[in-house]
Amino acid sequence: MTIFQKRPWELPERDVTPEAVFLNRRSFMTGLLATGTALGAGIAARSAFAEEDPSAQLYPVKRNDGFQVDDRPMTEEGIASTYNNFYEFGSHKQIADAAQALSIRPWTVTIDGEVEEAQTIDIDGLLAKMPLEERIYRHRCVEAWSMVVPWSGFPLAELVKLSKPTSKAKYLRFETFHNPKVASGQKQSWYPWPYVEGLTIEEATNDLAFMATGVYGKPLAKQFGAPLRLAVPWKYGFKSIKSIVRISFTSERPVSFWEEIQGKEYGFWANVNPSVPHRRWSQASERLLGTDLRRNTLLFNGYEEQVAHLYKGMEGELLYM
Numbered sequence: 001m002t003i004f005q006k007r008p009w010e011l012p013e014r015d016v017t018p019e020a021v022f023l024n025r026r027s028f029m030t031g032l033l034a035t036g037t038a039l040g041a042g043i044a045a046r047s048a049f050a051e052e053d054p055s056a057q058l059y060p061v062k063r064n065d066g067f068q069v070d071d072r073p074m075t076e077e078g079i080a081s082t083y084n085n086f087y088e089f090g091s092h093k094q095i096a097d098a099a100q101a102l103s104i105r106p107w108t109v110t111i112d113g114e115v116e117e118a119q120t121i122d123i124d125g126l127l128a129k130m131p132l133e134e135r136i137y138r139h140r141c142v143e144a145w146s147m148v149v150p151w152s153g154f155p156l157a158e159l160v161k162l163s164k165p166t167s168k169a170k171y172l173r174f175e176t177f178h179n180p181k182v183a184s185g186q187k188q189s190w191y192p193w194p195y196v197e198g199l200t201i202e203e204a205t206n207d208l209a210f211m212a213t214g215v216y217g218k219p220l221a222k223q224f225g226a227p228l229r230l231a232v233p234w235k236y237g238f239k240s241i242k243s244i245v246r247i248s249f250t251s252e253r254p255v256s257f258w259e260e261i262q263g264k265e266y267g268f269w270a271n272v273n274p275s276v277p278h279r280r281w282s283q284a285s286e287r288l289l290g291t292d293l294r295r296n297t298l299l300f301n302g303y304e305e306q307v308a309h310l311y312k313g314m315e316g317e318l319l320y321m
Ligand SMILES: Nc1nc2c(c(=O)[nH]1)N[C@H]1C(S)=C(S)[C@@H](COP(=O)(O)O)O[C@H]1N2
Pocket: 080, 083, 084, 085, 086, 087, 088, 140, 141, 142, 176, 195, 223, 224, 225, 237, 238, 239, 240, 241, 242, 243
């Protein structure tokens, strides 16, 4: 298979041009035909891994009807779980099989920085403590595709409470695992690994900010960012950092992975706004993953009512990139 090694920030572009979408699909189909057996093996391996997940018996969890999407259909699991962005496993969308190499037990999350006391929490201990629920969220990638996903997990605000931040804590800095031995993308030294993202403490304690631990009524499959990923649906998808190992409370605004690579295109705020184009393409509409439908993109991805107040008086900031 030919994989063109472009500079990372050029890659998304092929997804926003119709020709590129066609080419992508065709190469995906060709790839499927060519690797039929390997893919079959991958699916078998995936379900074996799923059975080993010690949190499997926690799911499905009760749906919170306060978080529904009624303007578009839910994305099929088979689509959402085979078209992913997870650069640790490759700068293309078909990373699901490669991601199975990630070991998700034991898994700990370290909480440090501006907190009363730093702590390292075991994921299963955390899951036992947190109020798990299911929420259906929109997800809008900066590359102008989108999906609707039923996440399971708990409000990030609960984890903030557990962390006991000091009065100096203004931001949360999230970090993904770093292990080039299993994640071959992390051997590519031009990326500033590990993947980092950040939120203000006001954003993190907003009701919509969610820590996903499951999806489609099961523990998160690895390609979704098992065992713990962020879901901040009013922001472009790259803010929703996967496979988190560390959360630091800081007084200074953290620099996120994409911001460090290409700050002119990917900023800290990254709130969805159809009328503010990316420097290289329009953000006015989006392709619904797994369909040929396009929809007009919504301000704050349809969550304006819940989050617009967070940005009052910040007109000077680059809120929408
Ligand atoms: N660690 C890490 N987190 C990540 C990414 C990544 O490459 N690495 N990609 C982001 C991007 S651009 C998107 S759109 C979503 C994709 O999530 P999905 O694959 O579950 O659809 O994950 C985000 N979180």
